[in-house]
């Protein structure tokens with residue numbers, strides 16, 4: 650299966666859909682990531698805090714796919730914020746991944762009370778200049794935080810990975826991203842298999858296209874211009890989730906799914922939620 654791509658603001662190629670790896674561990678985790686690569690996923694999303702960078706690196710080596718086709722994302726955790734700390738954190742990630750380059754490096758959470766995301770961002774710029782990282786971006790950043798990074802460094806993040814699903818459509822933040830050429834990446838795009846998938850509007854839209862509810866929801870992300878990164882440990886579901894490029898929702902269907910808006914899944918407002 651071939652997943653279409655877009656071009657990031659730094660010229661990098663970026664898939665319209667990727668693979669989440671949170672909670673994939675051990676041999677089963679490696680197998681799941683290999684299976685995702687076999688299916689056609691090229692964007693893989695890990696983080697120091699997922700404690701599975703080794704598994705992702707092993708899967709990359711086990712897959713028969715050319716390294717340059719893969720976009721390996723990892724993230725600097727809150728406890729490593731700061732200029733020197735971020736440089737060291739990246740080297741730790743490269744060691745665990747067993748790779749010589751991170752393709753997309755993100756600040757996992759802004760942790761505003763720590764107050765060091767700007768220094769962290771400056772280190773990421775350095776890592777990109779040094780060739781250890783290809784693209785740099787952030788996760789869970791608000792419009793105000795993005796503005797600060799851009800104003801202080803002149804470097805606009807390529808990606809902002811944020812909570813996004815039909816219950817939390819992030820329309821204002823997405824408009825800001827569009828205005829600044831920042832690619833939106835959707836975390837928990839399926840709401841971790843919550844009640845969303847049995848909402849009447851979701852099952853109706855799915856039935857209209859003879860697809861599954863997860864496919865209808867993932868197609869909604871694609872049509873918003875966001876890159877969802879669904880996680881599944883199962884090859885059949887991985888295939889189902891990636892198979893969203895041969896049908897299109899109508900504008901009314903996109904609007905109907907957006908009409909499910911009700912807010913975040915949990916209390917994860919990045920202005921107050923901290924993850925170290």
Ligand SMILES: NC(=O)C1=CN([C@@H]2O[C@H](COP(=O)(O)OP(=O)(O)OC[C@H]3O[C@@H](n4cnc5c(N)ncnc54)[C@H](OP(=O)(O)O)[C@@H]3O)[C@@H](O)[C@H]2O)C=CC1
Nearest residue numbers: 669670671694836837838839840841842879880881882886
């Ligand atoms: N930057 C951040 O702060 C965050 C980033 N993330 C990233 O986003 C990724 C995706 O989000 P995540 O929270 O994992 O949740 P998702 O919304 O991707 O949902 C994953 C859940 O849905 C199930 N599932 C997947 N596909 C199907 C299907 N076709 N049918 C039925 N069930 C399905 C999975 O089960 P099963 O595996 O059994 O198939 C799993 O339980 C993460 O893995 C991580 O990489 C997530 C949260 C925060």
Ligand SMILES: O=C(O)C(=O)[C@@H](O)[C@H](O)C(=O)CO
Nearest residue numbers: 671696698757758836917924
């Ligand atoms: O999955 C991620 O990237 C996270 O940041 C998680 O820690 C997520 O926030 C979570 O599951 C917290 O319970």
